[in-house]
Amino acid sequence: xxxxxxxxxxxxxxxxxxxxxxxxxxxxxxxxxxxxxxxxxxxxxxxxxxxxxxxxxxxxxxxxxxxxxxxxxxxxxxxxxxxxxxxxxxxxxxxxxxxxxxxxxxxxxxxxxxxxxxxxxxxxxxxxxxxxxxxxxxxxxxxxxxxxxxxxxxxxxxxxxxxxxxxxxxxxxxxxxxxxxxxxxxxxxxxxxxxxxxxxxxxxxxxxxxxxxxxxxxxxxxxxxxxxxxxxxxxxxxxxxxxxxxxxxxxxxxxxxxxxxxxxxxxxxxx
Numbered sequence: 231x232x233x234x235x236x237x238x239x240x241x242x243x244x245x246x247x248x249x250x251x252x253x254x255x256x257x258x259x260x261x262x263x264x265x266x267x268x269x270x271x272x273x274x275x276x277x278x279x280x281x282x283x284x285x286x287x288x289x290x291x292x293x294x295x296x297x298x299x300x301x302x303x304x305x306x307x308x309x310x311x312x313x314x315x316x317x318x319x320x321x322x323x324x325x326x327x328x329x330x331x332x333x334x335x336x337x338x339x340x341x342x343x344x345x346x347x348x349x350x351x352x353x354x355x356x357x358x359x360x361x362x363x364x365x366x367x368x369x370x371x372x373x374x375x376x377x378x379x380x381x382x383x384x385x386x387x388x389x390x391x392x393x394x395x396x397x398x399x400x401x402x403x404x405x406x407x408x409x410x411x412x413x414x415x416x417x418x419x420x421x422x423x424x425x426x427x428x429x430x431x432x433x434x435x436x437x438x439x440x441x442x443x444x445x446x447x448x449x450x451x452x453x454x455x456x457x458x459x460x461x462x463x464x465x466x467x468x469x470x471x472x473x474x475x476x477x478x479x480x481x482x483x484x485x486x487x488x489x490x491x492x493x494x495x496x497x498x499x500x501x
Contacts, residue, residue: 289441289445290441292441293382293441294375294376296437296438296440297375297437316347316351316355317365319345319347320341320345320351320356321362321365321369323341323342323344323345323347324340324344324362324363324410325408325409325411326344326409326410327340327341328363328409328410328414329413333413336362336363337359338352338353338356338359338362341362366410367414367430370404370414371430371433373408374400374401377403377404378397378400378401380400381396381400390442390446393438393442393446394464394491397461397464398464398468398486398487401464401468402468402483405468405472405478406477412472412473415468415469430461430465431458431462432458434458435455435458456493456496459493460490460493463489464486467482467485468483468486471483471486
């Protein structure tokens with residue numbers, strides 16, 4: 231443990247990657263116990279106080295801890311907020327360049343120029359352009375996961391179709407608002423090497439299957455494999471919907487929902 235987050239959301243030393251109970255915060259929060267959950271890849275701005283009813287079971291928010299992996303492509307992991315901000319600025323610059331010229335023409339020199347940084351600053355964190363693209367891919371995956379979980383926690387779907395609607399909504403929003411997101415999603419499918427622990431879809435599938443078995447009572451026999459394939463189908467079709475269409479082809483987006491729904495129609499509730 232190396233980080234603690236107090237009831238005001240301030241990061242303190244000594245605890246990270248664990249559930250932290252805050253009895254003193256109960257007077258400030260709605261009924262029920264409170265906790266702060268902090269994962270190693272979360273910045274201080276991502277952290278906050280959340281509410282859970284009781285201590286048992288699982289929630290959609292558990293998907294974050296189950297699916298996220300560390301950014302192995304960053305040469306020097308940030309230890310200060312300023313370093314994290316610098317990496318974020320470099321990735322923002324890279325995303326803007328990719329949105330303009332595509333991943334094939336991206337160079338570290340372009341990233342440095344767009345970010346207003348020296349080439350040495352880029353190489354301090356990323357050994358080459360592939361490392362930049364891999365870090366962009368992971369950041370996009372993390373943002374998709376967090377936005378998807380926000381949708382799931384807000385909607386609280388009661389069917390697997392509803393779950394995938396929330397995830398597809400998150401992906402559609404990122405395709406529309408994140409520079410370079412569509413290009414990176416396409417590159418993940420055809421060019422970039424697989425990240426540690428497999429593809430993004432595979433990393434989501436297992437934890438999500440466990441949550442759906444617990445919360446929706448679905449039969450877990452082969453569920454993770456079906457979710458993996460469904461996520462891969464949705465990803466590919468959504469990329470197709472946004473190629474050359476910044477707002478997305480609505481018919482193609484609807485088709486993605488329909489194809490995924492048809493594929494998952496065999497997912498049943500446990501007896």
